[in-house]
Amino acid sequence: MSTTLFEKLGGREGISNIVNDTVENHMNNTAVNARFLPYKSEPEKLDKIKKHTIDFFSMGSGGSANYTGRDMETAHKGMNISPGEYMHTIDDIFAALDKNSIDEAAKKEVLYILWSLKGMIIAK
Template identity: 30%
Template structure:
């Protein structure tokens, strides 16, 4: 578990940064690595399946419109990965306000996301990039 927290912390610091002096990688490279929209949809469906079965955190989604959550997660990952989407949801602070999510809750979500990425057989390098998208969101989610 400590290794997972360390990986998240490292990704939060470096996941979205580009190296000075080096040209930017193709803007939609992660989107393409995910398999475009069909790949993102498969990933989100696998992640929601994992979360639904996770007794540690599934109660947070009891009163959630799952179809809307699915749509918003697809938009969010699509936009963040360089795809042609625009995220239309609330900010992470607004979406998680009043939930008082803990570090353990966030870690459980990350574990479920990793399991989902393994289920859809994403390459390790792609998995690290996806985690790099979610790591920086931790302060906007935990404790809100």
Template identity: 55%
Template sequence: MSSEKSLYERLGGIEGITTIVDDIIDLHFANPGIKARYMPLKENPEHFAEVRKHLIHFLAAGSGGPQTYEGGDMVTVHTGMNISKAEYMDVMDDIMAALDKNNISEDAKKDVLAIAYSLKGQMIGV
């Protein structure tokens, strides 16, 4: 049995992941390259809460936590958004900045980055 902690544990469990997701969202609202996509969430608090919950559960479940992600698959969720490569990189930059802000280890950041990059083709231009 390995003594290495899961990515979920290295991200701080559900509390740490919730903080990271909230930081990512704040960065998206401030990022000039993508904020126009996220600002409408502020106008619909119920939808915002649902998106936030899905983001938290997606990262928690995807990192080995006990949470269940009940949102749509990446292609379905992003179809019609026509996300550009530049927008995708803005999102990635915000994710990495949030991980840095929360003092996440380099190994855990690399693992999150690998997960995010594995989904790239399911989001860009669909």
């Protein structure tokens, strides 16, 4: 029986840690932090975004979560995210994966997912 990506990422707790670390990385990344710093003054909204992100990656990686957020195009509509910004967010995610000791095989699976989403996120 094969291990799901959800399990490789440490289940819901592991994904929660990765999302929290990623958001912190985004807040400290001058290439993208202008999009994230305003949420510091809106902790309820930031918590909601984190919960949706945790649910999205939990469900998409084989976990039993029920993602109830918007689809990727709708969620990013009007943000006009550039390809460079998207690459910076991927770098931030990979730094979080490294911090949480995620192995190379699982990181490749995450990259595949992130790459598959880029057309739904960039320049929308």
